[in-house]
Amino acid sequence: MLYHTHYKRYMKKILTFLLVLGAATAQAQDPAGMRLGVKAGATYAKLAGNDVEQIAGPNYNTSQDQRKLGFNAGLFLQIPVSSDGFFSVQPEVLLNRRGYQLETEQKSGLAEGVDKYSFEQTRVLTYIDVLVLGKINTGGLFFELGPQFGYLARSSSDTEITTKYNNGQKDRVEKDTGDSKSDLASADLGAVAGLGYQTESGLSIGLRYNRGFNSLIDTKDIDNEPKAFNDAFMLQVGYLLPLSLGK
Numbered sequence: 615m616l617y618h619t620h621y622k623r624y625m626k627k628i629l630t631f632l633l634v635l636g637a638a639t640a641q642a643q644d645p646a647g648m649r650l651g652v653k654a655g656a657t658y659a660k661l662a663g664n665d666v667e668q669i670a671g672p673n674y675n676t677s678q679d680q681r682k683l684g685f686n687a688g689l690f691l692q693i694p695v696s697s698d699g700f701f702s703v704q705p706e707v708l709l710n711r712r713g714y715q716l717e718t719e720q721k722s723g724l725a726e727g728v729d730k731y732s733f734e735q736t737r738v739l740t741y742i743d744v745l746v747l748g749k750i751n752t753g754g755l756f757f758e759l760g761p762q763f764g765y766l767a768r769s770s771s772d773t774e775i776t777t778k779y780n781n782g783q784k785d786r787v788e789k790d791t792g793d794s795k796s797d798l799a800s801a802d803l804g805a806v807a808g809l810g811y812q813t814e815s816g817l818s819i820g821l822r823y824n825r826g827f828n829s830l831i832d833t834k835d836i837d838n839e840p841k842a843f844n845d846a847f848m849l850q851v852g853y854l855l856p857l858s859l860g861k
Contacts, residue, residue, distance in 0.1 A: 648694070650857065651816070654687035655850030659712035659739075661830065662845035669716070669831065669840045676718040682736065684711035686848055688743075699751055704758065706745040712846050713738040729780035733773055739798070739830075739844075740768040745806055757809050762824060764802035764844075769795035799832040802844055816854030823847055 658681040661669070669676050688708035695701045719732040747760035775788045804827050810820025826844035833839050 649692045649816075649854045651690045651692060651852050651854040652688075653690060653706075653708075653818075653850050653852035655685065655848055657684040657686050657710055657712055657846050657848050658682070659684060659714060659844065659846035661714045661716075661842040662825065663829070663840075663842045665840035666842050669842055670718045673723045674718050674720050676716050678714065678716060680715060681847075682713040682715050682738070684713055684738065686710040686743075686850065690852070692749075692854060702749045702751060704745075704747045704749050704760075706743070706747065708741075708743040708745070710741045710743045710764070710846075710848075711738055712741060712844055727779050727781040727783065728777060730776070730778040733775040735771055735773045737769060737771040739766060740770075741765060741802065742767050747806060751812070754811050754813065755809070756812055756818075756820070758820070758822065759807045760805070762802075762804045762806045764804070764826075766795055766798060766800050766802065769793060769798055797831065797833055799828060799830055801828070802826045802830065803828055804844065808848075810850075812852075812854075816856070818850075818852040818854075820850050820852065821847065822850070 660678050660681045666678065667676050668674070686708050688706060688710075690704055690706040693703045693705075695703055713736070715734075715736045717732070717734050719730065724731060741764040743762055743764045745760060745762045747758045749756050749758045770793045771791065773790045773792075775790065777786045777788075779785065804825050806822050806824045808820050808822025810818055810822075812818035824844070824846045828843075829839070829841045830844055831840055831842050
C-alpha cells in the first residue's frame with residue numbers, strides 16, 4: 615500500500631514536470647503545436663560492465679546467458695522546433711521494468727563437505743524514467759537521442775540456491791523471494807539513442823538503446839564496490855492522440 619502511495623505521488627510530480635517542460639519548450643520555439651502521445655512496448659535488459667562476473671564477490675563467478683524481458687509504458691509530448699517538422703523535442707515519462715538474470719557459482723572458500731554452491735537470481739527493477747529527446751524526422755523515419763533520468767521505485771527478486779555435497783549428504787535446494795533495494799542506487803542517469811518510423815496518422819514503431827552511466831550497485835563499500843550498469847533495448851509502439859496542445 616505504501617509503495618502505491620509513493621508511486622502515485624512520484625507520477626503526479628513527473629507528469630506536472632513533463633507538462634511544464636513541454637509548455638516552456640513550445641513557447642520558446644513557437645511551434646505550430648505540440649501533441650500528446652502514448653506508447654508501450656517490451657524492454658530487454660541486463661547488466662553491463664567489466665565487474666559483472668565478480669558482482670557477488672571475489673570468491674564467485676557470475677554469468678548472464680540472456681537478457682531479462684520486461685515492459686515499458688508512458689506518455690510523451692511531441693514538440694516541433696522547426697516549421698517543417700524536421701527537428702522536434704520529445705519529453706517523455708515512462709514506467710519501465712528492467713532487470714537482470716544471473717547465475718553464480720562459488721569457486722573457493724567452500725565449507726567442508728560442500729562440493730558446489732551456486733544460485734540463480736532473477737531481479738525485476740521498476741523505474742520511473744524521465745527523458746528529453748531530440749528527434750530528427752525525415753519522410754516518416756526518425757532518429758532520437760537524449761538523456762534519461764530514472765528513479766528506482768521498486769526491486770523484487772527470486773533466488774534459487776543449490777548446495778551439492780561430497781560426503782553423501784542429500785543435495786539441498788532453497789528458494790527465496792525479496793523486495794529490498796537497499797543494495798541498489800536509487801537514481802540512474804543514462805542516455806538513449808534510437809530510430810523508428812511514424813505514419814502521418816501518428817502511429818509509430820521504434821527501437822531504442824539505453825545505457826546507464828552510474829553504477830546500479832550501491833553496497834556503501836566504495837573501495838570494493840563492483841561496477842555494473844543498466845543496459846537495455848526497448849521495442850515500442852506509440853500513438854499521437856488526435857489533438858493539439860499548442861496554440
